[in-house]
Amino acid sequence: MLNKDRARRGLMLILSGPSGAGKTVLSRKLLSEYADMELSVSATTRKPRPGEVDGEHYHFIDEDTFREMAKNNAFLEWAEVFGAYYGTPRAAVEEALSEGRDVLFDIDWQGAQQLKQSAASDLVKVFVLPPSLKELEARLRKRDQDSNGVIEDRMSRARDEISHWGEYHYVIVNEDVEHSMNDLRAILAAERRLRKRQPWLNDFVRNLIRPF
């Protein structure tokens, strides 16, 4: 049997963690290293911000379209945040998975919980932690010169996000990006090999034990 006949089912890789933990850097590195991985692009009814590209940062759609899609079960999950709707289009994810490509989600614990309800067995959930809160604060201060009030608000949200670490399969303490990438590579290598992600095995075993 040739390797091309052993097409795997893709997986949904969720990276969560407080901002400043390093999810964005890890996501970019994963996407540039793995040709068979793509970023999930959400649909939203909010207006594009300066620099945001339709189809890349978000699919910008109007409210009627969003409601129609929600009614037709076209979202894996959706939510309303500050008066705008956000959702994960089901078709693009399903297509990628069935064609053996992985889909990366850079989302918070609430998004991860919602996805779990519709796609539990496809999910690989990784939580990215900073090495310390001091380091997290330093990274946030370096990133932008916000006032102390904004930093304090972010630190409080970071604690809230971190409190959900126990809902994830894997936890990475992101002290060193290359070390964290090694962890992610090991996780992907094994998760891609799980029996449930190798649908070709059904035919293979059926043929293997078929009476002559």
Added chain:
Amino acid sequence: MLNKDRARRGLMLILSGPSGAGKTVLSRKLLSEYADMELSVSATTRKPRPGEVDGEHYHFIDEDTFREMAKNNAFLEWAEVFGAYYGTPRAAVEEALSEGRDVLFDIDWQGAQQLKQSAASDLVKVFVLPPSLKELEARLRKRDQDSNGVIEDRMSRARDEISHWGEYHYVIVNEDVEHSMNDLRAILAAERRLRKRQPWLNDFVRNLIRPF
């Protein structure tokens, strides 16, 4: 935080599959490669066969001792086969796991099912398949010059064992030992990193989000 403070919990690696699939070779290679992995040694009431070493192949114990241990819940699982008792001593496995060592089990689907009842979250179950039944038969014929009757009986037991492949987390088609070892290395690397096998994370996160 130093790496030595990040002691993981060990895992129970089960290798099942029909005889002739190559479990024994893979087990030996794993044990020689991973210093932090040991083979589970069962206890039995049957008499040692020529060449069998007490404490290496089995712990040979008498029936009174076995019954007493069973009564005291000292076995992870036990069974009676052809009038002799076989069991997996709980203490040795628990000690290894809590000290961050993995325990390897070369057992059939029935043993795997029994272990599942007492230790589900510690188990990593891998099923080893031959590339074809023809290849399996060739390996069995090469191994010993049995009569056709014995080979047919073994092939029938192989089909029965293979029919349980769906109860395992991972399936390896063992065409090439080095390729299979790479699969096992990837599986171990990721499974060892699972959140549930990193008990130190509890303290780490508690300290991380502790108010100043």
